[in-house]
Amino acid sequence: xxxxxxxxxxxxxxxxxxILKAGPMPKHVAxxxxxxxxxARKLHVERQQGHxxxxxxxxxxxxxxxxxxxxxxxxxxxxxxxxxxxxxxVDGLMELARQKFSRLLDEQEDLEKHGVCIRVLGDLxxxxxxxxxxxxxxxxxxxxxNKCFLNVCFxxxxxxxxxxxxxxxxxxxxxxxxxxxxxxxxxxxxxxxxSNSPDPDLLIRTSGEVRLSDFLLWQTTYSCLVFQSILxxxxxxWNLCEAIxxxxxxxxxxxxxxxxxxxxxxLQQLEADRCCAAELLxxxxxxxxxxxxxxxxxxxxxxxxxxxxxxxxxxxLQEKRDRFFTxxxxxxxxxxxx
Amino acid sequence: MMAVVYExxxxxxxxxxxxxxTILSWFRISIxxxxxxxxxxxxxxxxxxxxxxxxNHPHNNKKLVPGGGKKSCGRVRWKSDGKSLxxxxxxxxxxxxxxxxxxxxxxxxxxxxxxVGISYVSxxxxxxxxxxxxxxxxxxxxxxxxELLGLDSLKYSVEFLNKSNEKPEQQVLSCQxxxxxxxxxxxxxxxxxxxxxxxxxxxxxxxxxTDLDVNMLDSLLRGTKGMPDPDLVxxxxxxxxxxxxxxxxxxxxxxxxxxxxxxxxYEDFFSALKCxxxxxxxxxx
Numbered sequence: 001x002x003x004x005x006x007x008x009x010x011x012x013x014x015x016x017x018x019i020l021k022a023g024p025m026p027k028h029v030a031x032x033x034x035x036x037x038x039x040a041r042k043l044h045v046e047r048q049q050g051h052x053x054x055x056x057x058x059x060x061x062x063x064x065x066x067x068x069x070x071x072x073x074x075x076x077x078x079x080x081x082x083x084x085x086x087x088x089x090v091d092g093l094m095e096l097a098r099q100k101f102s103r104l105l106d107e108q109e110d111l112e113k114h115g116v117c118i119r120v121l122g123d124l125x126x127x128x129x130x131x132x133x134x135x136x137x138x139x140x141x142x143x144x145x146n147k148c149f150l151n152v153c154f155x156x157x158x159x160x161x162x163x164x165x166x167x168x169x170x171x172x173x174x175x176x177x178x179x180x181x182x183x184x185x186x187x188x189x190x191x192x193x194x195s196n197s198p199d200p201d202l203l204i205r206t207s208g209e210v211r212l213s214d215f216l217l218w219q220t221t222y223s224c225l226v227f228q229s230i231l232x233x234x235x236x237x238w239n240l241c242e243a244i245x246x247x248x249x250x251x252x253x254x255x256x257x258x259x260x261x262x263x264x265x266x267l268q269q270l271e272a273d274r275c276c277a278a279e280l281l282x283x284x285x286x287x288x289x290x291x292x293x294x295x296x297x298x299x300x301x302x303x304x305x306x307x308x309x310x311x312x313x314x315x316x317l318q319e320k321r322d323r324f325f326t327x328x329x330x331x332x333x334x335x336x337x338x
Numbered sequence: 339m340m341a342v343v344y345e346x347x348x349x350x351x352x353x354x355x356x357x358x359x360t361i362l363s364w365f366r367i368s369i370x371x372x373x374x375x376x377x378x379x380x381x382x383x384x385x386x387x388x389x390x391x392x393x394n395h396p397h398n399n400k401k402l403v404p405g406g407g408k409k410s411c412g413r414v415r416w417k418s419d420g421k422s423l424x425x426x427x428x429x430x431x432x433x434x435x436x437x438x439x440x441x442x443x444x445x446x447x448x449x450x451x452x453x454v455g456i457s458y459v460s461x462x463x464x465x466x467x468x469x470x471x472x473x474x475x476x477x478x479x480x481x482x483x484x485e486l487l488g489l490d491s492l493k494y495s496v497e498f499l500n501k502s503n504e505k506p507e508q509q510v511l512s513c514q515x516x517x518x519x520x521x522x523x524x525x526x527x528x529x530x531x532x533x534x535x536x537x538x539x540x541x542x543x544x545x546x547x548t549d550l551d552v553n554m555l556d557s558l559l560r561g562t563k564g565m566p567d568p569d570l571v572x573x574x575x576x577x578x579x580x581x582x583x584x585x586x587x588x589x590x591x592x593x594x595x596x597x598x599x600x601x602x603x604y605e606d607f608f609s610a611l612k613c614x615x616x617x618x619x620x621x622x623x
Contacts, residue, residue, distance in 0.1 A: 018340070022348035081622020159589060163555045166533040170540045170547035180537035185526050188533060210617070214589040221525065221582045225593070246578060249355060253577045257464055261522065261582060268527065 001110045002103045003118075003150070005063040013237050017068055020241060023248045026201035028072040029065060030223070032215055033058060035207030035231030042231070048092045053233040055100060064237050066148060068244070072197060074151040076215045080126065080160060094128060097154070101134040108141055115147025121193035122156030123164070136328035151197060158217040165191035168317055177313040181276055182306055185265055190314050194219055202247045204240075206232045222258040224250045270299075277302040359576065363597065419608060420454035423615040427570040429458035431520075431591065433583050434599055435575030439467060441475055443599045445482035447572075450607050452515040453487060458565045459517050464581035466521035475519060518565060522582040529586055532558040559586055567591065570614045572607075574599035592617050 009017060033054055040050030058075060065073050078097075083090060104111070104118065111118075120135045127135075135154075168191040172178040178187075189195065199219045203212075208229035212220070226243040230236070277299045420426055430451055432444065444461060451459045461468050461475065468475055535558055539545040567587045571580070573595045580588065594610045596602070 018344045019347045019351065022341070022345040023352065079622050084621070084623045157589075159552045159556075159586065162529065162586065163550060163552045166529075166536060166555060167547050167550045169533055170537050170545075170550060173537045173540050174547050180534045180541055183530060183534045183537055185530055188526075188530060210593045211590055211619075212588065212593075213622075217585040217589055218526065218529075220580070221585050222579055225578050225580070227593075245351075245355070248352065249576075250578050254579055257577075257579070257581055260465065264522070 001059075001107050001114070001116075002100065003059055003062065003107075004066065004114070004116070005059045007063060009064070009067050009237070014067075016241055020244055020248075021069065024251045025068065026070060026224075026244065026247050028074070028198055028200045028202075029070050029243075030074040030076075030200040030203045030216055030220070031058075031061070032076045032203070032205040032213065033232040034205055034209055036233060038207060039231045039233040047089055048096075050233065051093060051096055055096065057233050057235050061235060061240065062150065064240055068240070071147070072149040072151070074121075074153065074194070074197070074200060074216070076153045076156070076213075078122075078154045078156070079214065080123065080155055080157045081214070083126070083155075094131060097131055098134065101131065101138055104138050105134065105141065111142055112145065115145045116142060117145040117147075117149045118142045119149065119151045119196070120154050121151055121161070122154045123160055124155060126155045133328050133331060136325045140325055140329055149197065151194065153215070156193070157214040158212075159214055161193050162188070162218055164193070172313040172317070175313075175316070177316060178309050181272065182310055182313075184269060184272070186269075187310055187313075188218075191317065192218065199223060202226065202243060204228065204243045206230055206235060206239075222254055222261065224254060273303045273306065274299050276306075416450065416453035416604075417455065420456075420611075423611060425615050426455055426611070427568075427614055428456070429460070429566050429568045429570075430456050431460045431462060431568040431571040431583060431588070432599075433571050433573040433580065434461070434463045434468075435573055435577040435579070435581055436598060436600070439463060440600050441471075441478040442482065443602050444468075444475065445478040446486070446604075447599065447602060447607060448479050448517055449482045449486050450604055452483070454608075454611065457515055458568075459515060460520050460565070460568065460584075461517070462520040462524075462583045464522055464583075466523070468519045469521035469523075472519050476517075479517065516565060520584065525582045525585050528559060556586075570594065570610075572596060572610050574602070590619065590621070 008014075036050035036054040037047050038050075039053065040047050043050075062073060078093060082093070118138050120139060124132050124135060165188050169178070169183050169187060173180055194216070199221075200216065200223045202224045203216065203220050204226050205212075206228050208227070210227045212225075216223075224247045226246045228239055228243065230239050277295075280302065281298055432447055434444065448459050448461065532555060536545065536550060536555070540547055567589070568584065568591045571583065571588060571591045571593045573580075573593060575598060578595070580593070592614050594613050596606060596610060
C-alpha cells in the first residue's frame with residue numbers, strides 16, 4: 001500500500017515497542033506534520049520534493065503506529081490558510097493529493113485486507129471537483145473497514161469545523177428536529193467532522209513550533225501535547241517513542257482532568273434538563289409541583305424526550321453527510337461512463 | 339513470561355524518569371539563591387538522558403530549565419525590558435496546571451506582565467479555583483502591585499473583568515492593563531451558549547443556519563467586553579495539555595511551558611517572553 005509502508009520493526013525497535021506497550025498506550029494520535037519546506041531548504045531541493053518526502057514519512061509513521069497498535073491516526077495535511085500560499089505550491093500540493101488518492105483507489109484490495117478506513121475531514125467544497133470525487137470514492141470504498149482509521153484533514157481549520165457544527169445544529173432547529181436548548185457539548189461533538197472518532201490522546205507537532213494553528217482545538221482540550229523540534233521528513237521511530245513516553249508520564253493527570261470535566265458536564269446537563277422541565281410545567285399551567293417525586297418524573301420525561309429528538313436529528317445529519325459523498329460518487333461514475 | 343519482563347523494564351524506566359523529575363525540581367528549589375547558572379545547566383545536561391534526546395536545540399527549547407539568579411532590580415528595568423523585545427504579546431494567558439496555586443506568585447506574574455507593557459492578562463486553572471476565589475486573587479494582585487511598583491503604581495491601573503463585577507476598580511490614568519480570571523466554563527460551555535444563542539435567532543427566523551460564518555461565531559463568543567485572543571499561553575506545571583483553556587481563542591497562541599509558578603523568578607518569566615519574541619508565525623503561508 002502506498003499510504004502505509006511495508007516492513008517490520010528491527011529487533012531493537014520491537015523490544016522498545018514491547019516495553020512501551022507494558023504501559024498505557026494512546027489509542028488515537030494526531031500529527032501536525034510541520035517542516036517540509038524547511039527540510040527542502042536544508043537539503044537545497046525543491047519545495048515540492050519536501051512535500052513528497054513528507055508524504056513518504058507519513059506512510060512510514062502509519063506503519064510504526066500499526067506496529068505499536070495505535071489504531072487511529074489523524075493528520076493535518078492541508079489547512080484552509082494554506083490556500084494563501086503561492087499558486088504553484090498550492091497546485092503542487094493538489095497534484096500530490098490527486099496522485100495519492102488515485103493510487104489509493106488502485107489498492108482497494110490491500111485496504112480491505114488490512115481493514116483501513118479512510119476519512120477526509122474539512123470543507124471539501126473548497127477543493128477542485130476532480131479531487132472531491134476521488135476523495136468521495138476513497139471514503140465510500142473504505143467506509144465499512146474497521147481495523148484501523150486514518151483521518152486526513154484537508155481544507156480544514158478547527159474554527160471552520162466548529163462553525164460548521166453550530167450550523168448543522170441550527171439546521172436541525174430549522175428542520176424542527178431539535179430545540180435550541182437541546183444544543184449541548186455532546187450534540188456539538190456529534191456535529192463535528194470528527195464525530196466518528198474518539199478525542200485524540202496525543203497530539204504531536206514537529207519542527208519546533210509550539211502552537212496548535214487551528215487544528216482540533218475542540219477535540220484536544222485534554223490531549224497530551226508534545227512539541228518536537230525535528231522536521232517532519234526527518235521523523236524517526238525514536239521520536240515517536242519519545243512522544244508516547246511523554247503521554248505515559250501525563251496519562252494519570254490527564255485522565256483525572258478528563259473525568260472531572262465529564263462529571264461537570266453531566267451535572268450541567270442535568271441542571272439544564274431540570275430548568276427546561278420546570279419551564280415546561282410553568283407553560284402548561286401546572287406550575288411547579290411541590291411533590292419531589294412528580295418533579296423527578298417530569299425531569300426524566302423531559303430528558304427522554306430530549307434524547308429522542310437528538311437521536312432523530314443525528315440520524316438525519318448522518319444521512320445528509322452520506323448523501324454528499326454518494327452524490328459526488330454518482331457524478332464520477334456518470335462521467336466515467338460518458 | 340516476556341510480558342512480565344517488559345512490564346518490569348517499563349516500571350524501571352518510569353521510576354527513573356520520575357526520579358529525574360523530582361531531582362530537577364529539588365535542585366530548582368534548593369539552588370535558587372545561587373548564581374551558578376553554568377553549574378545548573380551542567381547538572382541538567384547530565385540528568386537528562388541523552389539517549390532519549392528529550393530536549394533538542396537549546397535555542398528552540400520551549401520548555402525552560404528552572405531559573406535562579408539575582409533578584410530583579412527595579413520597575414524601570416521592567417519597562418525597558420519590554421521595549422527591548424522584538425515583539426510583545428498583547429494578551430498573555432497564565433495557565434496554572436498545578437494542584438495548589440500560590441496567590442502571591444500569580445500576583446507577581448500579573449504585575450510583571452503589566453510592568454513590561456502587556457495589556458491583557460488572563461489567569462486560568464482547570465478546577466475553577468481562581469474563579470471561586472476571585473476576590474482573594476484580586477486583593478493579592480493589588481497588594482503586589484503596590485509592593486513591586488511602589489510609587490509608580492498610580493501610573494498602572496488594573497481593570498478586573500469578571501462576570502460579577504464589570505466596573506473598573508480604579509481610575510484610568512496612563513497605562514492600563516485588563517486582568518481576567520477564567521475557568522473551564524469559559525471554554526466549551528461558552529461555545530455551547532453561543533451556539534444556543536444563534537439557534538434561538540434561527541428559531542425566531544431572525545437568521546438562517548447558512549448565515550453563520552467564522553466571524554459571526556467569533557463575535558457571538560467575544561460579546562461586548564471581549565479581550566483579544568491570547569498570543570501567548572504561559573503554562574506552569576508538568577502537565578502537557580491546555581486543560582480546557584479557551585479552545586476557540588488559542589488557535590494561534592504560542593504555548594510556552596515553565597516547570598512551576600511556585601517561587602517563580604522574574605528572569606524565568608522574561609525568558610518566556612524572549613522565547614515568544616523569537617517565534618515566527620507564517621499564518622499558513
